[in-house]
Amino acid sequence: MKATLRRNLSKDLLRISRKAHLCAGKFVEKYHLSIGEEPFFMAITYYDGATQEELTEVVGVDKAMTTRVIRSLEQKGFVKKISDTKDRRCNRIYQTEKMKEITGSVTKELHLLDQQFTAGIEEDVLDVFIQTLFILEKNITAILNEGSYLH
Numbered sequence: 659m660k661a662t663l664r665r666n667l668s669k670d671l672l673r674i675s676r677k678a679h680l681c682a683g684k685f686v687e688k689y690h691l692s693i694g695e696e697p698f699f700m701a702i703t704y705y706d707g708a709t710q711e712e713l714t715e716v717v718g719v720d721k722a723m724t725t726r727v728i729r730s731l732e733q734k735g736f737v738k739k740i741s742d743t744k745d746r747r748c749n750r751i752y753q754t755e756k757m758k759e760i761t762g763s764v765t766k767e768l769h770l771l772d773q774q775f776t777a778g779i780e781e782d783v784l785d786v787f788i789q790t791l792f793i794l795e796k797n798i799t800a801i802l803n804e805g806s807y808l809h
Contacts, residue, residue, distance in 0.1 A: 671794075678775065685767050689760050690734055698727045700768070702737060702751055703761050709748045731757075 683693035691699055701716045702708065708716070714724040728751060731737045736757040742748040753761070776784055 681775075682768065682771060685771055686764065689764055691736075691764070692730075694723075695727050695731055696764075696768075698724070698731060699736065699757070699761075699764065702731075702753055702757070703765070706753050707750050709742065709750055711748070713751060 679693050682696060686693065686696050686699075697717045698713060701713055705712065705716060710721070710724050710728060713728070714721050717724070728737065728739065728749075732739060735754055737751050738754055739749040739751055742750050779787070
Protein backbone atom coordinates (compact mmCIF):
# COMPACT_ATOMS: atom_id res chain seq x y z
CA MET A 659 0.00 0.00 0.00
CA LYS A 660 2.75 2.51 0.89
CA ALA A 661 4.57 1.91 -2.40
CA THR A 662 1.33 2.61 -4.29
CA LEU A 663 0.81 5.84 -2.36
CA ARG A 664 4.31 7.03 -3.12
CA ARG A 665 4.09 6.05 -6.77
CA ASN A 666 0.92 8.12 -7.24
CA LEU A 667 1.90 11.06 -5.07
CA SER A 668 2.52 13.53 -7.90
CA LYS A 669 -0.73 12.56 -9.60
CA ASP A 670 -2.63 12.88 -6.32
CA LEU A 671 -1.10 16.28 -5.58
CA LEU A 672 -2.04 17.54 -9.05
CA ARG A 673 -5.61 16.23 -8.72
CA ILE A 674 -6.05 17.82 -5.29
CA SER A 675 -4.47 21.06 -6.49
CA ARG A 676 -6.87 21.27 -9.45
CA LYS A 677 -9.87 20.75 -7.16
CA ALA A 678 -8.60 23.31 -4.66
CA HIS A 679 -8.10 25.80 -7.50
CA LEU A 680 -11.66 25.23 -8.69
CA CYS A 681 -13.00 25.91 -5.19
CA ALA A 682 -10.83 28.97 -4.66
CA GLY A 683 -11.76 30.23 -8.13
CA LYS A 684 -15.43 30.18 -7.16
CA PHE A 685 -14.66 32.24 -4.05
CA VAL A 686 -12.57 34.92 -5.75
CA GLU A 687 -14.59 35.33 -8.94
CA LYS A 688 -17.21 37.39 -7.09
CA TYR A 689 -14.43 39.95 -6.53
CA HIS A 690 -13.66 39.93 -10.27
CA LEU A 691 -10.43 38.01 -9.69
CA SER A 692 -9.27 34.91 -11.50
CA ILE A 693 -7.58 32.05 -9.70
CA GLY A 694 -4.36 33.00 -11.50
CA GLU A 695 -4.58 36.52 -10.11
CA GLU A 696 -5.31 35.48 -6.51
CA PRO A 697 -1.71 34.63 -5.49
CA PHE A 698 -0.52 37.99 -6.85
CA PHE A 699 -3.39 39.80 -5.17
CA MET A 700 -2.44 38.27 -1.82
CA ALA A 701 1.31 38.83 -2.39
CA ILE A 702 0.73 42.50 -3.16
CA THR A 703 -1.37 42.74 0.00
CA TYR A 704 1.67 41.67 2.02
CA TYR A 705 4.37 43.23 -0.15
CA ASP A 706 2.81 46.50 -1.30
CA GLY A 707 5.38 48.33 -3.40
CA ALA A 708 7.29 45.19 -4.40
CA THR A 709 8.93 45.06 -7.80
CA GLN A 710 7.61 42.75 -10.49
CA GLU A 711 10.75 40.62 -10.06
CA GLU A 712 10.13 40.31 -6.33
CA LEU A 713 6.52 39.27 -6.98
CA THR A 714 7.72 36.71 -9.53
CA GLU A 715 9.92 35.18 -6.82
CA VAL A 716 7.27 35.28 -4.10
CA VAL A 717 4.54 33.73 -6.25
CA GLY A 718 6.91 31.27 -7.91
CA VAL A 719 6.05 31.79 -11.57
CA ASP A 720 7.92 33.07 -14.59
CA LYS A 721 8.33 36.75 -15.49
CA ALA A 722 5.94 36.54 -18.45
CA MET A 723 3.14 35.28 -16.21
CA THR A 724 3.81 38.05 -13.71
CA THR A 725 3.65 40.65 -16.48
CA ARG A 726 0.31 39.30 -17.77
CA VAL A 727 -1.27 39.12 -14.32
CA ILE A 728 -0.06 42.56 -13.24
CA ARG A 729 -1.41 44.01 -16.49
CA SER A 730 -4.79 42.37 -15.83
CA LEU A 731 -4.91 43.57 -12.21
CA GLU A 732 -3.98 47.04 -13.41
CA GLN A 733 -6.74 47.02 -16.05
CA LYS A 734 -9.24 45.98 -13.35
CA GLY A 735 -8.11 48.89 -11.19
CA PHE A 736 -6.63 46.80 -8.37
CA VAL A 737 -2.99 47.86 -8.72
CA LYS A 738 -0.91 50.67 -10.11
CA LYS A 739 2.62 50.40 -11.53
CA ILE A 740 5.06 53.12 -10.66
CA SER A 741 8.64 53.30 -11.92
CA ASP A 742 11.19 52.89 -9.15
CA THR A 743 12.75 56.25 -8.31
CA LYS A 744 16.24 54.72 -7.94
CA ASP A 745 16.06 52.32 -10.89
CA ARG A 746 13.72 53.38 -13.71
CA ARG A 747 13.99 49.88 -15.24
CA CYS A 748 11.99 48.47 -12.30
CA ASN A 749 8.29 48.88 -11.73
CA ARG A 750 6.91 48.86 -8.22
CA ILE A 751 3.40 47.52 -7.79
CA TYR A 752 1.06 49.23 -5.34
CA GLN A 753 -2.47 48.52 -4.18
CA THR A 754 -5.19 50.92 -5.22
CA GLU A 755 -8.02 51.97 -2.93
CA LYS A 756 -10.26 49.57 -4.87
CA MET A 757 -8.00 46.68 -3.90
CA LYS A 758 -7.69 47.81 -0.30
CA GLU A 759 -11.50 47.91 -0.01
CA ILE A 760 -11.88 44.20 -0.78
CA THR A 761 -8.65 42.77 0.67
CA GLY A 762 -10.18 42.03 4.06
CA SER A 763 -13.14 40.19 2.52
CA VAL A 764 -10.96 38.19 0.12
CA THR A 765 -8.56 37.22 2.91
CA LYS A 766 -11.41 36.22 5.22
CA GLU A 767 -13.09 34.06 2.57
CA LEU A 768 -9.84 32.32 1.63
CA HIS A 769 -9.19 31.64 5.31
CA LEU A 770 -12.67 30.12 5.66
CA LEU A 771 -11.99 28.01 2.58
CA ASP A 772 -8.76 26.74 4.16
CA GLN A 773 -10.76 25.78 7.24
CA GLN A 774 -13.19 23.84 5.07
CA PHE A 775 -10.32 22.12 3.27
CA THR A 776 -8.83 20.96 6.56
CA ALA A 777 -12.07 20.08 8.37
CA GLY A 778 -11.74 16.84 10.30
CA ILE A 779 -7.95 16.87 10.37
CA GLU A 780 -6.40 17.03 13.83
CA GLU A 781 -4.06 19.98 14.40
CA ASP A 782 -0.97 17.81 14.98
CA VAL A 783 -1.65 15.80 11.82
CA LEU A 784 -2.12 19.01 9.87
CA ASP A 785 1.19 20.35 11.22
CA VAL A 786 3.03 17.23 10.02
CA PHE A 787 1.27 17.45 6.65
CA ILE A 788 2.29 21.08 6.17
CA GLN A 789 5.88 20.28 7.17
CA THR A 790 5.82 17.46 4.64
CA LEU A 791 4.57 19.79 1.92
CA PHE A 792 7.44 22.19 2.65
CA ILE A 793 9.93 19.33 2.33
CA LEU A 794 8.32 18.23 -0.95
CA GLU A 795 8.51 21.78 -2.28
CA LYS A 796 12.17 22.06 -1.25
CA ASN A 797 13.00 18.76 -2.97
CA ILE A 798 11.11 19.72 -6.14
CA THR A 799 12.82 23.13 -6.22
CA ALA A 800 16.22 21.45 -5.89
CA ILE A 801 15.40 19.12 -8.79
CA LEU A 802 14.30 22.07 -10.93
CA ASN A 803 17.38 24.11 -10.05
CA GLU A 804 19.78 21.25 -10.68
CA GLY A 805 17.99 20.08 -13.81
CA SER A 806 18.40 16.53 -12.57
CA TYR A 807 15.08 15.00 -13.53
CA LEU A 808 14.60 11.34 -12.92
CA HIS A 809 14.03 9.28 -16.05
